[in-house]
Amino acid sequence: MDLLNNLVLGFATAASPYNLLFCFIGVILGTLIGVLPGIGATATIAMLLPITFQLEPVSSLIMLAGIYYGAQYGGSTTAILINMPGESSSAVTAIDGYQMARKGRAGAALSIAAIGSFFAGTVSTILVAVFAPPLTAVALRFGSPEYFSLMIVGLVSSVALAHGSVVKALGMVVLGLLLGLVGTDIYTGTPRFNLGILELSDGLNFVALAVGVFGIAEILRNLENEHDRDVMIKKVTNLWPTRQDWKEMTAPILRGTVIGSALGILPGGGAILASFASYTVEKRISSTPDEFGKGAVAGVAGPESANNAGAQTSFIPMLTLGIPANPVMALMIGAMIIQGIVPGPNVATEQPALFWGIIASMWIGNLMLILLNLPLIGLWVKLLTIPYYMLFPAIIAFCSIGVYSVNSNVFDLYAVAFFGLIGYGLAKLRCEPAPLLLGFVLGPLLEEHLRRAMIMSRGDPMTFLNRPISLGLLLLAAAVLVVVLLPSIRKKRDEVFVED
Amino acid sequence: MRRPANTLISRLWVGSGRALPAFFIASNGRGEHMRNLSFSSRDLICGALFIFIGLFFAIQAYGLELGTALRMGPGYFPFVLAGILILLGIIVIVQGTQLQHEPMGPIAWRGMLFILPAPILFGLTVRGLGFVPSLFLTGLVAAFASTKMRPGTALLLVGGLTLFSVIVFSYALGLPFRRFGPWLGQ
Incomplete structure (x- = not known):
């Protein structure tokens, strides 16, 4: 069986001592930054991206993936213990998890989150293994019109998932696309939008942009009003869930896994939407909806399973199509490009060890997380007591080192400061950075496929509508756009994305 | 609304x-x-x-x-x-013109004043001073973005940070940085 052979190859790759080490570093680092509020997976991966250049491609991608799903685990710890999401995807976990902790059941809540995450991680790893190859086969037949339409779906979805105003999110996408075009036109070699700056002729540096907009801007936002974190729970005991807990958590975990896996695959999807959707579903079908908000087991088990499942399955479009589903995947694509790998459907056939190694490493990483996190919970609690002002100088230092090491170019460091300012300004204007980053990554690709498709169709724009896959994708994009613009849905969406 | x-x-x-x-x-x-x-x-x-x-x-x-x-x-x-x-x-x-608005909230002026110049400072000095002193200065400037930071704590913190970075990035990962640069007569 092909799948079995592939998985054997994957596990053989992922289980080599060298790769195990980097998987371990990844998940530990991921948990660490997940636990610490104020620094997210996107900023961390952006920071470490250039450093991974020194590693083997497989090891570096395994480590970066580990940071992403490790952060999902770590984020729930913070949500449960101090009612503050360590990661945005664990925002809903804080609602019921923290209430459980206040009732002295922090240990059970943490275990439920970890068990749910592990189960979801296992199932979605299998899903990635099963669904990636057929999707790759489809993707290999994609022409320029299909790629163009697919990217439109991805961009529109990122708009749908952004907080706040749809129009501003659309503006961010367009701004990102424009910034992506700075540099040199690939067809004619004409320099454009470079303001006469020589360093810009290769385009803006992706790492500098990501570090500035996500890393630096995030620090500035945290410095707006500094307050001490109040860690109420000093000691966590009674980790093992009771028999009643097991009964209450089984169904939500299963449902959360399904919801998370499905939403993760969608372009633009991922962990955040998955956890919100799962919480809504659990609350709606529960026989005791009043319990929600007061420490319902299902309110922890469902969203935690869903966000981990979503985090894993969002690798599917990245691995098979080379299209990022969220900013983290955009960074993974950046990592591949740094390593000289062309992202897209060819990765599976040309680099099977890399492709299957990453997939297998996700399951290994999840196993490490559950084995490590529960026994180490005391350590993570201690970490929460570190004040923020001790952390951010290190973040700035690592950002600077990371960006400088991409091509030893000091201009990139000035760009970091510039994009930090821009990112902070945009945050103040309630403009989300995620659609901007996706637009930036996809800008050149989108233009290339648009121009190629138009040349092949002899200037007939109907080519996008005459080809069934392309038409289907465009209809999907239009449907998503219509749905987010409908007033009733807009209201719901505002409620879902309410920030504390 | x-x-x-x-x-x-x-x-x-x-x-x-x-x-x-x-x-x-x-x-x-x-x-x-x-x-x-x-x-x-x-x-x-x-x-x-x-x-x-x-x-x-x-x-x-x-x-x-x-x-x-x-x-x-x-x-x-x-x-x-x-x-x-x-x-x-x-x-x-x-x-x-039509929607109700939430307040802009405080603006991190002090944060911007110290955080944004930090990477620029690193860029200006990393070649001349070298990786170690440049990183130390960068960290030190950034540290004062917080009103809670005290000079003693900052020196200790940034000293430790520089040591850690040199061990990890320069020695362990082997990034090709000069540890001390020509401005210091090296």
Whole structure:
């Protein structure tokens, strides 16, 4: 069986001592930054991206993936213990998890989150293994019109998932696309939008942009009003869930896994939407909806399973199509490009060890997380007591080192400061950075496929509508756009994305 | 959240956090007109920014060869995008006249003053001073972005940070940085 052979190859790759080490570093680092509020997976991966250049491609991608799903685990710890999401995807976990902790059941809540995450991680790893190859086969037949339409779906979805105003999110996408075009036109070699700056002729540096907009801007936002974190729970005991807990958590975990896996695959999807959707579903079908908000087991088990499942399955479009589903995947694509790998459907056939190694490493990483996190919970609690002002100088230092090491170019460091300012300004204007980053990554690709498709169709724009896959994708994009613009849905969406 | 704009005016002025620049108000003419035309300063700035950036790219793209839909030149796609951005900017401003607004919140002036120059300082000194002193200075400047940081703590913290970075990045990962640069006579 092909799948079995592939998985054997994957596990053989992922289980080599060298790769195990980097998987371990990844998940530990991921948990660490997940636990610490104020620094997210996107900023961390952006920071470490250039450093991974020194590693083997497989090891570096395994480590970066580990940071992403490790952060999902770590984020729930913070949500449960101090009612503050360590990661945005664990925002809903804080609602019921923290209430459980206040009732002295922090240990059970943490275990439920970890068990749910592990189960979801296992199932979605299998899903990635099963669904990636057929999707790759489809993707290999994609022409320029299909790629163009697919990217439109991805961009529109990122708009749908952004907080706040749809129009501003659309503006961010367009701004990102424009910034992506700075540099040199690939067809004619004409320099454009470079303001006469020589360093810009290769385009803006992706790492500098990501570090500035996500890393630096995030620090500035945290410095707006500094307050001490109040860690109420000093000691966590009674980790093992009771028999009643097991009964209450089984169904939500299963449902959360399904919801998370499905939403993760969608372009633009991922962990955040998955956890919100799962919480809504659990609350709606529960026989005791009043319990929600007061420490319902299902309110922890469902969203935690869903966000981990979503985090894993969002690798599917990245691995098979080379299209990022969220900013983290955009960074993974950046990592591949740094390593000289062309992202897209060819990765599976040309680099099977890399492709299957990453997939297998996700399951290994999840196993490490559950084995490590529960026994180490005391350590993570201690970490929460570190004040923020001790952390951010290190973040700035690592950002600077990371960006400088991409091509030893000091201009990139000035760009970091510039994009930090821009990112902070945009945050103040309630403009989300995620659609901007996706637009930036996809800008050149989108233009290339648009121009190629138009040349092949002899200037007939109907080519996008005459080809069934392309038409289907465009209809999907239009449907998503219509749905987010409908007033009733807009209201719901505002409620879902309410920030504390 | 949509309500007639004029019932919201008083709340809007308070709610938008900052007073509008005087020329926006003045341009509205008499007082009663002003009551009907109220902008969220946040959306106004955002929309203006979109329009400004859109215009910049549009003008630049127009200077390039636009080409035709069949053979698009380097200016075609950016020109279209810039047009969309300008349009979105206008919509943001128009929407801003109707919706209720939340306050802008505090602005991290001190943070910006110390955080933003840090990577620039690193860029200016990493070649001349070398990795170790440059990183130390960068960390030190960044540390004072917080009002809670005390000089002693900062020195200890940044010292430890520099040591850690040198061990991890320079020795363990082998990044090709000069640890001490020519400005120090090395």
